[in-house]
Amino acid sequence: MKKIIQNTLLGSEIVDILIEGRTITKVSPALAAEHPDARIINGENTAAFPSLINGHTHSPMTLLRGAGDDMALKEWLENCMWPLESRFTDEDFYWGGRMALMEMVRTGTGFFNEMYFNPHLMLKALEKTNLKARINFPVMDLNDLETGKKMWKDCERFFTETEAPEGVQLGTVLHSVYTNTRESLEWIRDFAAERELPIHIHVSETAREVEECRSANGGMSPVEYLKSLNLLSNRVIAAHTVHLSENDLAILAETGTAVVHNPASNMKLASGVFPYKALRDRNVPILLGTDGASSNNNLDMLEEMKLAALLQKVSFEDPTRLSAQEIFDIATIGGAEIFGTGGGAVEPGKEADIILMDLKSPAMFPAWNLISNMVYSASGMDVKTHISGGAVLMENFEIPGYDKVFEEAGRCARRLMS
Secondary structure, eight states: OEEEEEEEEETTEEEEEEEETTEEEEEESSOGGGOTTSEEEEOTTEEEEEOEEEEEEOGGGGGGTTTTOSOOHHHHIIIIIHHHHTTOOHHHHHHHHHHHHHHHHHHTEEEEEEOOSOHHHHHHHHTTSOOEEEEEEEEOOTTOHHHHHHHHHHHHHHHHHOOOOTTEEEEEEEOOSTTSOHHHHHHHHHHHHHHTOOEEEEESOSHHHHHHHHHHTTTOOHHHHHHHTTOOSTTEEEEEOOSOOHHHHHHHHHHTOEEEEOHHHHHHTTOOOOOHHHHHHTTOOEEEOOOOTTSSSOOOHHHHHHHHHHHHHHHTTOTTSSOHHHHHHIIIIIHHHHHTOSOSSSSTTSBOOEEEEETTSGGGOSTTOHHHIIIIIOOGGGEEEEEETTEEEEBTTBOTTHHHHHHHHHHHHHHHHO
């Protein structure tokens, strides 16, 4: 069915946007008269933007929001997160994932790169809210080889039995060098290479992680260690990458490895400051991500853009560093190109991954510098309508099925915290 977003502000012009199937086919004023059979989506008092790309998150951790605040990463993982996660049931993974999808739809994220357990349940959740995503099968053997071997078999079974729906990609996850045996790192390397699958992994998030890796691996940093295993390439996305040496930077550039900046999580866990300029100057592909709702504590990519820009400016005492346009491009067209989503811009030929921002919101007033508003003043609560791959997931702030998800996810959260 054809859809027309009518009378929305795109750049500096009021236009109609024609969507046929999953694709934007025309952008021009007054298209509705040419297509009387199209469904009209009211765009008055809105501005159209591409939806946002979340390069790193742990969706079902919406159930753990507020648990374990104000702790260091190692203690947070070992004393709070992992014990709570050990109590997760299939219901928790499913409803926690669906609650995350509701939050992402509400706040303008159109694609997310997932790192969590039981990916088949996240795929099931996506059947109800068809956002775009990369769903990755995780291997985290906690340095026990027998556990690792079982996970390898589970991984093989997942890719044998699973077919991704349209708009959803499949990949693999290695949690980190400190939670996996060398054998598991190498197994995923070979498995992913054989099937041409991407790999997602936490890398050099904290100084402690780097020090422990050097101590255990002949002085090599996590980046150097992964390079020694031939595990870095343009199919790898490394989350965090906060603590990097000059040699680490050179390796990431040489191998084409992409990195993900997670400013809210890095600040909350006091992990350090992402070396944006050093990575950009070496043309390392850069993504933006929220991390999980238990270390952020939300999935709002508009807020994440602001935090990313401000953190760079204050940390390096340079107000010109990481401009609004730069971080907006990273969170939209840059991410779309890295993940190959087909979207990333509101123009003919692109997939219809579009958010309409409410121009009646105080944060979007006045509308003379829309990119500035998006990065420095707006929040996800200003997203009025959300379209993903041509499907209307939220219209006029209403998300079908939200109340049911809220009720079920709330029941799961209460049980976990009881």
